[in-house]
Amino acid sequence: MTHRAQPSRTLEVGALARVEGEGAMYVQTTDGRVTDVQLRIYEPPRFFEAFLRGRRFTEPVDITARICGICPVAYQMSACRAIEDACGVEVDGPLRDLRRLLYFGEWIESHTLHVYMLHAPDFLGYESAIEMAKDHRETVEKGLELKRIGNELLELIGGRAVHPINVRVGGFYRVPSRRELRAFRGRMERARDLALETIQLVAGFDFPDFEQDYIFVALRHPTEYPILDGRLVSNRGLDITAGEFDDHFIEEHLAHSTALHAHLLDGNHYFVGPLARYNLNADHLPAPVAEAAVEAGLDGSCNNPFRSIIVRAVEVLYACHGALEVIDGYEEPDRPAVEVDAVAATGHGFTEAPRGILYHRYSLDGEGVITDARIVPPTSQNQATIEHDLWHFVESHLELDQDALTRSCEQAIRNYDPCISCSAHFLDLVVDHR
Amino acid sequence: MTGRGLTTVVIGVGNRFRRDDGAGPVLVDRLNARLAHSGCCDVRTHELDGEASRIIEAWSGAALAIVVDAARSGDEPGTLRRYDTDGAGGEGLDCAGASVAWGAASTHGLGVSEAVELAGALDRLPQRLIVYAIGGADFSEGTELSPPVGQAVEEVLDLVLVDLAHTMKDS
Numbered sequence: 182m183t184h185r186a187q188p189s190r191t192l193e194v195g196a197l198a199r200v201e202g203e204g205a206m207y208v209q210t211t212d213g214r215v216t217d218v219q220l221r222i223y224e225p226p227r228f229f230e231a232f233l234r235g236r237r238f239t240e241p242v243d244i245t246a247r248i249c250g251i252c253p254v255a256y257q258m259s260a261c262r263a264i265e266d267a268c269g270v271e272v273d274g275p276l277r278d279l280r281r282l283l284y285f286g287e288w289i290e291s292h293t294l295h296v297y298m299l300h301a302p303d304f305l306g307y308e309s310a311i312e313m314a315k316d317h318r319e320t321v322e323k324g325l326e327l328k329r330i331g332n333e334l335l336e337l338i339g340g341r342a343v344h345p346i347n348v349r350v351g352g353f354y355r356v357p358s359r360r361e362l363r364a365f366r367g368r369m370e371r372a373r374d375l376a377l378e379t380i381q382l383v384a385g386f387d388f389p390d391f392e393q394d395y396i397f398v399a400l401r402h403p404t405e406y407p408i409l410d411g412r413l414v415s416n417r418g419l420d421i422t423a424g425e426f427d428d429h430f431i432e433e434h435l436a437h438s439t440a441l442h443a444h445l446l447d448g449n450h451y452f453v454g455p456l457a458r459y460n461l462n463a464d465h466l467p468a469p470v471a472e473a474a475v476e477a478g479l480d481g482s483c484n485n486p487f488r489s490i491i492v493r494a495v496e497v498l499y500a501c502h503g504a505l506e507v508i509d510g511y512e513e514p515d516r517p518a519v520e521v522d523a524v525a526a527t528g529h530g531f532t533e534a535p536r537g538i539l540y541h542r543y544s545l546d547g548e549g550v551i552t553d554a555r556i557v558p559p560t561s562q563n564q565a566t567i568e569h570d571l572w573h574f575v576e577s578h579l580e581l582d583q584d585a586l587t588r589s590c591e592q593a594i595r596n597y598d599p600c601i602s603c604s605a606h607f608l609d610l611v612v613d614h615r
Numbered sequence: 616m617t618g619r620g621l622t623t624v625v626i627g628v629g630n631r632f633r634r635d636d637g638a639g640p641v642l643v644d645r646l647n648a649r650l651a652h653s654g655c656c657d658v659r660t661h662e663l664d665g666e667a668s669r670i671i672e673a674w675s676g677a678a679l680a681i682v683v684d685a686a687r688s689g690d691e692p693g694t695l696r697r698y699d700t701d702g703a704g705g706e707g708l709d710c711a712g713a714s715v716a717w718g719a720a721s722t723h724g725l726g727v728s729e730a731v732e733l734a735g736a737l738d739r740l741p742q743r744l745i746v747y748a749i750g751g752a753d754f755s756e757g758t759e760l761s762p763p764v765g766q767a768v769e770e771v772l773d774l775v776l777v778d779l780a781h782t783m784k785d786s
Contacts, residue, residue, distance in 0.1 A: 247632050250664035294668065301732050311729060314736040322737060325668050
């Protein structure tokens with residue numbers, strides 16, 4: 182049902198559903214114009230950066246994994262990259278392949294959870310995945326199966342699916358045998374088939390007509406679709422190393438959010454995550470994945486955030502292909518980890534978490550004790566862009582009634598798969614005693 | 616094994632680094648110690664973060680699943696609620712209305728109550744499900760349970776052991 186735009190409206194959702202963590206939405210319109218938008222993140226700040234100070238350089242791998250139960254590998258990989266950067270170590274060969282394999286498991290699990298359980302109900306007209314399962318049982322079963330294979334891959338390489346325990350600076354505590362990986366090949370083939378079905382499913386959804394001129398920011402590797410390493414690039418000419426991140430991005434605290442808002446130094450907001458990765462790296466997708474993307478209606482660029490669900494599905498297929506490639510080419514390394522000796526230095530690392538770039542920076546003293554830490558998660562980087570989307574989406578859809586517009590706004594937030602638990606943090610705590 | 620090759624599963628849900636949210640994992644620690652001491656090995660235990668699909672996987676094929684989770688229920692800290700699909704020893708558990716029963720109390724976004732409802736819709740429930748929800752007080756950073764929650768965990772441990780003993784006897 183639609184009706185004429187009202188002069189003044191308030192759209193408010195006190196507790197957003199189907200997002201990770203706790204947040205709220207507030208949109209105010211006056212005389213047919215949006216006058217205020219707030220993605221309110223009220224989950225308590227976590228202070229991880231503060232209590233990393235004084236810890237050994239080997240500890241962030243396990244400590245920061247605890248920031249998120251959905252993307253712990255991203256925290257482990259960015260922590261490893263940053264600390265190895267400080268210590269002048271590069272991990273390559275089979276150990277790098279195993280890191281990618283572990284990360285692929287996380288992409289499969291995290292993206293599949295979002296596609297099937299959190300986002301698909303929006304497109305199919307259900308309040309929840311539970312309601313959806315009553316009418317689309319087979320679809321939900323397939324989603325759960327695909328997610329389970331992602332979990333199994335995490336367990337195989339990481340020791341367990343939640344907060345893996347087999348990762349350390351320089352590599353792993355134990356590496357799998359060639360036989361173990363080969364035994365998992367059939368499961369990955371099944372996952373690849375399910376991923377292809379997922380793309381076909383989501384490509385058939387109806388998408389709101391909404392495009393924006395975004396600044397996309399993502400890693401770019403010379404030959405691979407990025408996940409573990411590369412330079413940070415944008416569609417506005419940015420092209421930097423991890424060590425230059427602080428020269429180009431700033432975070433600021435806003436009263437309505439316990440998550441810091443990230444901006445480019447010129448004040449522009451930017452977009453990280455699957456849509457950014459795809460727009461900046463579609464040419465690096467393997468041929469079968471690229472073909473599936475084209476068949477799903479993607480032509481190498483996409484500025485409609487509602488279609489991010491298709492890109493997420495394409496990335497699951499990519500992760501399956503990548504995992505099979507690693508399994509097929511795997512040669513067991515001579516040792517499970519490269520020796521890493523502490524160096525008094527500052528190191529930087531970023532990798533592509535499922536939701537976008539995750540930046541870590543650590544300063545170490547000569548004894549390997551952390552003197553300073555900084556973590557910039559994807560959701561805090563997307564927060565300003567989410568609010569920008571809400572602003573423009575509401576202004577261009579004021580003809581929708583209150584319920585429909587509110588639902589669409591929630592869906593627009595879920596386009597980003599926000600992980601509020603990850604993003605809630607402060608850099609500094611100031612107590613003013615008078 | 617319980618019944619025709621089906622297992623008994625105890626699942627502790629929560630984050631042991633968020634104080635009272637660690638009630639479920641601490642219960643699993645305590646239970647594992649008791650089971651090891653007793654020589655009983657017919658019970659599988661899991662520590663999970665509360666994500667619904669992982670819970671469903673964990674109790675897949677079980678004759679009895681016992682889930683222990685901290686809850687923001689508005690009750691006094693340490694208040695214990697017991698739900699049982701058999702309706703014994705506490706409140707009955709209507710799997711189709713689980714989120715209505717205690718969904719707002721769960722500390723996880725798509726968590727235990729959604730797992731129960733989703734499993735119900737997919738015929739993936741265990742034969743019998745018992746849920747213990749412990750009212751929490753402090754979900755901030757840290758590993759210590761608040762005293763009332765710590766005491767409630769001990770009470771739940773005794774109740775779970777009774778549940779397990781009854782199951783062994785009946786099988």
